[in-house]
Amino acid sequence: MSFRFKAVCDSSASASGEELKKQVVNLGDGSEVVHISRFLPLAESWKWFDYLDKEIPWIRPTIRVYGRSCVQPRDMCYVSSPELMELSYSGYQPHTHSWDDFPRLRELLDAARISEFSIFYVVTTMKNLIAFVVLFFVKVRKALPGSRFNSVLLNRYKGGGDYVSWHADDEKLYGLTPEIASLSFGCEREFLLRKKKPKAALQGQGKTAAEEPLSKRLKSNTIDQHSFNLKHGSLLVMRGYTQRDWLHSVPKRAKATETRINLTFRLIMQ
Numbered sequence: 696m697s698f699r700f701k702a703v704c705d706s707s708a709s710a711s712g713e714e715l716k717k718q719v720v721n722l723g724d725g726s727e728v729v730h731i732s733r734f735l736p737l738a739e740s741w742k743w744f745d746y747l748d749k750e751i752p753w754i755r756p757t758i759r760v761y762g763r764s765c766v767q768p769r770d771m772c773y774v775s776s777p778e779l780m781e782l783s784y785s786g787y788q789p790h791t792h793s794w795d796d797f798p799r800l801r802e803l804l805d806a807a808r809i810s811e812f813s814i815f816y817v818v819t820t821m822k823n824l825i826a827f828v829v830l831f832f833v834k835v836r837k838a839l840p841g842s843r844f845n846s847v848l849l850n851r852y853k854g855g856g857d858y859v860s861w862h863a864d865d866e867k868l869y870g871l872t873p874e875i876a877s878l879s880f881g882c883e884r885e886f887l888l889r890k891k892k893p894k895a896a897l898q899g900q901g902k903t904a905a906e907e908p909l910s911k912r913l914k915s916n917t918i919d920q921h922s923f924n925l926k927h928g929s930l931l932v933m934r935g936y937t938q939r940d941w942l943h944s945v946p947k948r949a950k951a952t953e954t955r956i957n958l959t960f961r962l963i964m965q
């Protein structure tokens with residue numbers, strides 16, 4: 696059973712001016728999660744879901760997990776700028792879609808007056824995607840003043856058998872205290888967080904934190920586990936030392952038969 700977190704609730708205004716219910720969960724030791732369940736209106740979210748589902752050039756790459764090659768259990772796409780450091784995870788370097796191949800798209804960025812974002816992307820049908828990403832950057836920034844992002848990793852879970860296993864987005868290119876803003880569309884899925892075990896204890900057992908069975912951790916300390924139901928149109932932000940001290944996952948769920956799309960916005964340090 697997952698631990699029910701004690702949330703500190705406050706609220707902030709959305710881009711359109713209405714009140715957004717914002718949950719701020721203090722994980723301790725400088726780690727924090729912000730959850731806004733109704734970040735985007737439902738109808739607008741479905742529009743974006745359909746768009747992303749159809750137009751993103753999704754791929755399902757082969758990655759390496761504990762020395763073995765396997766097909767990643769979800770589709771993905773990656774968007775960033777060529778001058779930024781390249782992302783690499785699980786022995787896999789995703790193709791970086793760049794907006795430099797499509798100079799006219801800069802006009803769109805300027806029009807949105809967010810030229811400080813050196814993002815982006817595009818393949819043939821991507822004009823709408825740029826508008827889409829710009830819109831969200833603006834909305835996320837309004838809800839979380841001071842946030843900055845310059846890349847986005849897109850994931851598509853085509854049913855309850857698709858998942859992301861325990862990991863931390865602690866790659867060096869994001870720095871020590873990355874802020875990661877995650878937008879979800881479509882099928883509601885559970886998002887879990889659990890505290891990493893101190894390195895010394897795991898090394899003694901010849902294990903990494905991700906290999907420690909969940910059942911064992913729950914027996915020992917349920918307080919180190921948090922669960923969020925990520926609804927259609929929701930926003931979840933991890934910040935502070937969350938990537939250093941915690942792992943997160945979206946586990947398989949037999950009952951989740953429909954597709955879910957998730958976008959995680961990140962800042963690559965230059």
Ligand SMILES: O=C(O)CCC(=O)C(=O)O
Binds near residue numbers: 848850864877943959
């Ligand atoms: O799908 C999600 O909610 C999380 C995805 C994630 O953790 C990642 O892409 O690193």
Ligand SMILES: [Fe+2]
Binds near residue numbers: 862863864943
């Ligand atoms: Fe992640």
